[in-house]
Amino acid sequence: MKFFIDTANLSEIKEAQDLGILDGVTTNPSLMAKEKITGQANVFAHYKAICDIVEDGDVSAEVISTDFEGIIKEGKELAKLADNIVVKVPMIKDGIKAIKWFDSEGIRTNCTLVFSAGQAILAAKAGATYLSPFVGRVDDVTWDGIKLIEEIAAIYSMQGYMTEILAASIRSPLHIVQAAKAGADVVTCPLSSIMGLLNHPLTDIGLKKFLEDHQKSLQG
Ligand code: G3P
Numbered sequence: 001m002k003f004f005i006d007t008a009n010l011s012e013i014k015e016a017q018d019l020g021i022l023d024g025v026t027t028n029p030s031l032m033a034k035e036k037i038t039g040q041a042n043v044f045a046h047y048k049a050i051c052d053i054v055e056d057g058d059v060s061a062e063v064i065s066t067d068f069e070g071i072i073k074e075g076k077e078l079a080k081l082a083d084n085i086v087v088k089v090p091m092i093k094d095g096i097k098a099i100k101w102f103d104s105e106g107i108r109t110n111c112t113l114v115f116s117a118g119q120a121i122l123a124a125k126a127g128a129t130y131l132s133p134f135v136g137r138v139d140d141v142t143w144d145g146i147k148l149i150e151e152i153a154a155i156y157s158m159q160g161y162m163t164e165i166l167a168a169s170i171r172s173p174l175h176i177v178q179a180a181k182a183g184a185d186v187v188t189c190p191l192s193s194i195m196g197l198l199n200h201p202l203t204d205i206g207l208k209k210f211l212e213d214h215q216k217s218l219q220g
Contacts, residue, residue: 007031008037032046044078047085062090110129
């Protein structure tokens, strides 16, 4: 399973990249706004900076337009920024049309705002490279986001769809483990969820004891 980080914050992206396990980055308009990146030139420069940090890793950059022509125009501009840009397109009628068009042009896409298996089938038919079901936001409305990943994974494998399932809106280390078990190809999550995977009290207790015993052995 690939690990993407879900942020537009350059220092968090660098920290995750330094860990050596980062496969890519996802952004969205809310995450860009959080970094106070506004104006097309600044937005494009920021995407380029992210692409430079992750080198070969995929970087999802989202279109703002919601009409076919606008999505195509924006997507073409974004795709020109770097080879590792993936154009993020919302799950709407014109978005599906645009994903089909991008696929025919060899431009990779991430279909975002996915909340049902039906939407997942449509995105795969259109040729999306990645599909982003929002696990945490499904949980927020008391449905089961991980069950949705399981359902989509079963359908994709049965039907032989090539679209990769990118479990998004991941909120905790437990979500990462559950998404892996459910058959996600990729998880995208905050740095805190990735770092949370490190933690176990028995690791801390065990390491403390090993180091104490080592000190004792030095003292004879
Ligand atoms: O990038 C989309 C998704 O990961 C957003 O997550 O936590 O805002 O629901 P969240």
